[in-house]
Amino acid sequence: GLSVYPVPDVFTLIDHLRGTKPILPAAPYHSDPKNQPPLPDFADVKGQAQAKRALEIAASGGHNVLLIGSPGSGKSMLAKRLPSILPQMRFEEMIETTEIHSVAGLLPSNTALIETRPFRSPHHTISGPGLSGGGSIPRPGEISLAHNGVLFLDELPEFSRSSMETLRQPLEDGVVTVSRVNGTVSFPCKFMLVAAMNPCPCGYYGHPTRPCTCSETAVARYLGRVSGPLLDRIDLHIEVPPVDFRDLSNTAKEESSASIKARVDAARDIQNKRFANTGITCNAQIPPEMLHEVCRTAPAADALLKNAFEKFGLSARAYDRVLKVSRTIADLDNSRDIEARHAAEAVRYRTLDRKYWTR
Structure with a gap:
C-alpha cells in the first residue's frame, strides 16, 4: 500500500522535489511460489511408510521430531524433505524471517524477501552461543535463523550437552534472549526441531542382521548425552528401520x-x-x-x-x-x-x- 521512490543521490532528490525530473515509484514486490527453487521430494524415498506418516503429522501440527535408526536407514534423507510438505509461508512470516537473516548479515544478494521456510542444519561442533546467538553486538544464532522453518540436528548425541540444553527454553517460549555488556536482545525462534541419532555408538543396536558391538555401559553413556528434559520436549519419537531389498528394488512410484x-x-x-x-x-x-x-x-x-x-x-x-x-x-x-x-x-x-x- 506504499509508493516507494528509489533515491540514488541527493541531487536526484532535489530534482524530484523541484519537479524538474520526477522519480518513478518502484514496482511493488509480489511473491510468486512458481519462482521458488525445487525442494527434495519424498517420492525419492523408498519405503519408510511409518516415518513418512510421522513427518506428515509433524508438518501438519508444527511438532518436534526425533528420528532413531541405524546408519544408512534414511534419517537425513527424510529430514531434508520435510520442508517440501510444510505450508507456504504467510507474508508476515516472510517479513519476520527476512528481518532475522538481514540482521545476521545472511540475506542473499538480490533477494527482496525470503519466501521459502528456512532449513538450518548446523554441525555438531557448534557452540551454545552459535545455537542461541551471541557476539559483542548480539546477533541471532541458528535457532533464530530457523524461525518459521526447521532446525535439523543430525547425530544429536554428538552435540555438546551445553548446546543441547540451550534448546530447552526456546522450545517452550518461542523466544531466545541474548544478554551481553552492550545490551540485551530478544530474537523470535518458533521452529520445528528435527533431530536424528543412532541407537548406540556403533549404530546397530536392534538391527535385524548386523550385531551391535557396544557394551551396555557404552550404550548407556551414549544415550545419556540426550537429557530427559530435552526428550520430553520432542513430540514424536520415530524408529527408522533399515530399508529392505524389496522396497529398494521396487520400481513403483512413491507418494510425492x-x-x-x-x-x-x-x-x-x-x-x-x-x-x-x-x-x-x-x-x-x-x-x-x-x-x-x-x-x-x-x-x-x-x-x-x-x-x-x-x-x-x-x-x-x-x-x-x-x-x-x-x-x-x-x-x-x-x-x-x-x-x-x-x-x-x-x-x-x-x-x-x-x-x-x-x-
Missing part, C-alpha cells in the same frame, strides 16, 4: 511431496480457522489454558490416554504434547473430537524413549 502437502495444507486450514485472531499458527503452539477446550476427547480416547499416562509414567509436559499430537491426527482425519484411534497413534510416538533410555 505435493500429494502429502495437500493433506498437510487441509489440516493447517482447520487450525487457521480454529486459532483465528489468536496469534497461534499450529497445534504445537496451543497454550495450557486452551488445551482442554481445543483438544476435546471422546470417552474411549480419554480412557486410553489415562491408561498410557499411568503405564508409561508420562510427565505432565509429555501428556500435553501427546494431546496436541492427537489433535493434529484428528485434524488430518477431519474429526471434530479426538477419538481413540487418534490418541493411540499419538501414544505410539512416545514409547521409543522407554525402549532405549531404560536399558
Whole structure:
C-alpha cells in the first residue's frame, strides 16, 4: 500500500522535489511460489511408510521430531524433505524471517524477501552461543535463523550437552534472549526441531542382521548425552528401520511431496480457522489454558490416554504434547473430537524413549 521512490543521490532528490525530473515509484514486490527453487521430494524415498506418516503429522501440527535408526536407514534423507510438505509461508512470516537473516548479515544478494521456510542444519561442533546467538553486538544464532522453518540436528548425541540444553527454553517460549555488556536482545525462534541419532555408538543396536558391538555401559553413556528434559520436549519419537531389498528394488512410484502437502495444507486450514485472531499458527503452539477446550476427547480416547499416562509414567509436559499430537491426527482425519484411534497413534510416538533410555 506504499509508493516507494528509489533515491540514488541527493541531487536526484532535489530534482524530484523541484519537479524538474520526477522519480518513478518502484514496482511493488509480489511473491510468486512458481519462482521458488525445487525442494527434495519424498517420492525419492523408498519405503519408510511409518516415518513418512510421522513427518506428515509433524508438518501438519508444527511438532518436534526425533528420528532413531541405524546408519544408512534414511534419517537425513527424510529430514531434508520435510520442508517440501510444510505450508507456504504467510507474508508476515516472510517479513519476520527476512528481518532475522538481514540482521545476521545472511540475506542473499538480490533477494527482496525470503519466501521459502528456512532449513538450518548446523554441525555438531557448534557452540551454545552459535545455537542461541551471541557476539559483542548480539546477533541471532541458528535457532533464530530457523524461525518459521526447521532446525535439523543430525547425530544429536554428538552435540555438546551445553548446546543441547540451550534448546530447552526456546522450545517452550518461542523466544531466545541474548544478554551481553552492550545490551540485551530478544530474537523470535518458533521452529520445528528435527533431530536424528543412532541407537548406540556403533549404530546397530536392534538391527535385524548386523550385531551391535557396544557394551551396555557404552550404550548407556551414549544415550545419556540426550537429557530427559530435552526428550520430553520432542513430540514424536520415530524408529527408522533399515530399508529392505524389496522396497529398494521396487520400481513403483512413491507418494510425492505435493500429494502429502495437500493433506498437510487441509489440516493447517482447520487450525487457521480454529486459532483465528489468536496469534497461534499450529497445534504445537496451543497454550495450557486452551488445551482442554481445543483438544476435546471422546470417552474411549480419554480412557486410553489415562491408561498410557499411568503405564508409561508420562510427565505432565509429555501428556500435553501427546494431546496436541492427537489433535493434529484428528485434524488430518477431519474429526471434530479426538477419538481413540487418534490418541493411540499419538501414544505410539512416545514409547521409543522407554525402549532405549531404560536399558
